[in-house]
Amino acid sequence: MKCTFCGKEMEKGTGKLVVKADGKILSFCKSKCEKNSIIRNPRRVAWTEVFKEQKQTKKV
Template identity: 55%
Template sequence: MVEIKRCSFCGDEIEPGTGKMLVMRSGTIYYFCSSKCEKNFALKRIPRKLKWIAKKK
């Protein structure tokens, strides 16, 4: 059975075979559903303050 991952930024489910995984030097693993989520994470934005994430939930 395929394990379903969740986006570390927006919380959406990531379909198997899609998305991106980022491994930090500390060993922490982050999963992203899109480049939009990855870029916002890199800019250290807070997900709960973004309107497009609040509309999804």
């Protein structure tokens, strides 16, 4: 399972699962990711996989 926010692979039994009211399941590898997901867009946060992928896509 991957962290919803930073996109890093996390081991089973680690991190935190959050079920939203609309049924979506979010997984976070650490509380830092959980907090940031509420206030920030992962595409604008330099340490997320989404941000890195976005950067790579722009280059191509």
